[in-house]
Amino acid sequence: MQTYLRPLLRTLLLILLLGALLIELLLWQIGVSARSQSSQELLLRGAEVRSALETRLRDGIYLSRGLVSFLQSQRGLQEPEKVEAWLASMNQEVDYLINIGIAPDNRIALIFPREGNEAALGLYYPDVPKQWATVQQIMRSQQPALAGPLPLVQGGMGLIYRTPVYMDGAYWGLVSTVMDAPALLGMVDSEPRWQDLNLQLQRLEGEQYTRFWGADLQPGRMQQAMLIPLPGVTWRLVLQQRGEDAQLLLYRLGLYAALLVLLLAVGYLRASKLRQQREHEALRAETERIKNEFISTINHELRTPLTSILGTLGLLQGGAVGTLPTEAQRMVALARRNADHLLKLISDLLDIDKIIAGRLQLELQDMPLDELLRSALQELDGMLAQRELRLEYHNPFEQARVRVDATRFKQVLDNLLSNAIKFSPAGGLVIVQVSRVKAGTHWRIEVSDQGEGIPPAFQHKVFERFAQADSSSQRKTGGTGLGLPITRGLVEQMGGEVGFTTSAAGTCFYLLFPAAGAEL
Incomplete structure (x- = not known):
């Protein structure tokens, strides 16, 4: 490095370090404020989503509880017509209900509506191991439980709310309220006001939460989670803002662009004075710089026309202008092979240059x-x-x-x-x-x-x-x-x-x- 360049470089380096320090400090303060604001906004919007989900689930749960009370007042299914009439009047209030099954002694004896759900009629829970384990747990705990989404016997995916029924203190049977999972949970994906959010529902299984509905979350981005306690199960709602937060990026680009302009201005003024004092040394340095830029330009600017040539040759080979004579096809193929070879050579030159300079970007x-x-x-x-x-x-x-x-x-x-x-x-x-x-x-x-x-x-x-x-x-x-x-x-x-x-x-x-x- 020439001696006369050192004062200029020291000046530019000092400006660069101080400018970068001030920029990053300012961006840090902006980022802290933005993250705090985003966190609060996510919490508020998450509470809104959770409330909507709980409301939709609560409609089906209340209907099931009402049916249990009605069955207890009727002493079971002694008059099925009354039970069906009651269900018909209540079913109009829950638009995502698939069916309600009543299972005395754990066998579905009545299902409403019957149409489209005939496959589930007569189902005996002990014959379905995957469901029987849950039913046994409900019988032991004497508490209702929500399960699913699960594949249904009659097809589709459903959320099943099972409530045990007791008569005179003894277990009588089970009421299963089957809700259409896509219809009930689809709001998470389709609600217009939440289209800017990634929403995900998870279920507690053992000591871990497992996703069962919703979009993929972007790793490394801010997210908020809140619990949704439900009968027999705990859900967790996780949400995050979709897309990149461009505001900080714009701030960073703008500030560093201003710093770059300042560096260029200072460098230009200082270099002008130094060139007057050291004309011979500056000319030699300029020649070296032009040579390096020329080599870099040759490496980069050859790629664009060469890519165009390859595209044209590919069209010719593909018959874009009709079938070529055999000799012409051979010549086009030869030209394309040589162009491919030249493009690989240019790519290799650029790669080796990046590797030597330590500028190769990797995504591990x-x-x-x-x-x-x-x-x-x-x-x-x-x-x-x-x-x-x-x-x-x-x-x-x-x-x-x-x-x-x-x-x-x-x-x-x-x-x-x-x-x-x-x-x-x-x-x-x-x-x-x-x-x-x-x-x-x-x-x-x-x-x-x-x-x-x-x-x-x-x-x-x-x-x-x-x-x-x-x-x-x-x-x-x-x-x-x-x-x-x-x-x-x-x-x-x-x-x-x-x-x-x-x-x-x-x-x-x-x-x-x-x-x-x-x-x-």
Whole structure:
């Protein structure tokens, strides 16, 4: 770094640090206020949703309780006509009711309405193990319970409110009120005033809450939860705001844009004075900057027209302008292969530049290893057939998981597999296998070929940029010498290791990745 640039850089760095500190402090204060306001708003709206749900559930529950009292006054089902008349008068008030079943001695003897529910008539609860356990619990506790959503005998999903009936202190039977779960709970998804919320209903099972209705929640975003105690079960309502909160992002962009303008202005004024004093040194620095920008521009600006060319060639191959003569088809195919090769070269140059500069962005997630491998392997049929090769895949650990960026992991596999295919003799075998190493804490993925092996003099250069072995076979296969350096950079940034073993009988490249957290 030139001596005359240091005062300018110190000034800009000081402005940058102070500006960033003030911006982040201001954004923190705005964020605290916004989160507090959002939290209170979510609580209020959650109470509104919970109240609406409780009201709808309460209608069916009160109807069931009223029926129990009516049965006790009638001494059971001695006059079924009266019971049906009572139900007919009350049913009009609950529009999501599927049916009400009355089961003396745990066998459904009356169901209203009968039409559409004939399949449930005569149902004997001890014959339905999944429901009988719940009925037994109700009999023991002598308390009603709400279950579901459950699949119904007559079809559909229902919420079932079961109430035990006692006559003179003795258990007489059971009243089951079946409510249409989609109709009752559908308000969570369809109510217009809640379309900006992710709403989810969970049920307490043991010591954990399990979702049974509603939308997926976005991880990492603010959410509120509130309990809904119901007979025999506890529900939990969880809600969060949909979409990204753009306000903070806009604030951040605006403030940093202003800081950038300030930096540019200060830098321009200071640089102008320095250029007058150090014209020769500034000219040399400017030349170096222009050269770097030119290289970057060439790398980036070639991609756009090349993509357009590939699209046009694809249309020609697809018959967009009619069927081409055989020779024209061959020439278009050749042009497309060469354009694909050039596009891959540009992508490799950009990737290696990002890796070296530490600017490669990765999205690491716990992923099923078997699925990742099979996704890469299923695209090799054409290459294998062209080279008359066979492929073997061995993975006795189908539940294995690794924490990787799926797209970049596939790029690593593509590089290793294409090398294995490229250096294998016709009729050879490519083997991909998975094993567990390092006392079970890591997964080892091997890609083996039956090629001539890597010359000893070249082995220490395998992962260097633009390096290629000086032999006739390697020259014949071609390549840019960037695939393996990119592979190593990607693997190491994802927390893994890459290496190889080689002999005259072939080469084996291997990847080592820590097992995902749940498997350790």
